Amino acid sequence: MRVLLIEDDAVLGEAVRDYVAGLGHAVDWMQTLDDGRTATDTVAYDLILLDLRLPDGSGISLLTDLRRAGAITPVIILTAHDQISDRIEGLNSGADDYLVKPFNLGELNARMLAVARRYAGTALPLVEAGPLTIQLADRRVLREGEPVDLSSREWAVLARLAARPDAIVSKGQIEEALYAFGSEIESNTVEVYVSRLRKKLGKGCVETLRGIGYRLGR
16 A cells, blocks of 8 residues: 555654555655645555644644545544544544554554455455455455465555556556655566566466556456
8 A cells, every 4th residue: 555644753653654664555754734735636545644733733624625625545543632522523524543642553553454444345355366366455365265475565566456456557556556755666666576476476467558557467
């Protein structure tokens, strides 16, 4: 997933960024509301982790604006304020979940998975593609019933394709899933990971449509 973290606390922000990145997600960390707005205007995120009390305003205003604009990106609020009124305001403004600081990073991961399952529409979203069974929420892939180990970036490529199994996904969209802002991207990075997936999952697991993009094999 491409995750946006908006958190002004340097210690917590670094800890959350490193933890979520360690799970295999690309993470963009912004420390102000203004930078967070710029990020949401620039990138289509899969999840937003949003602090409420930011140096230049309330995270609620960003959340409200996103929902008014029709954005359905899942949002988990992270805040030190555990007043019932704060929770109600956040949830009524369109948040999907709420974590009160300090929180356990393992719980954050569980909340992220729960939100992903809800947005996929089932308790355990599955994508069937030829001999592959892809469990998006649990980050697992089976080939003819046998589990296959993938690196975090191999999984990121496969998950981006599986999220829209019948659609063509551009090279740029896959690069977005792989890298956060500021990361250097080699010109052949996507091709390298597609090649690795084919070696592990079979040559037909990813179709190349030259000059257009990639699609999950059928």
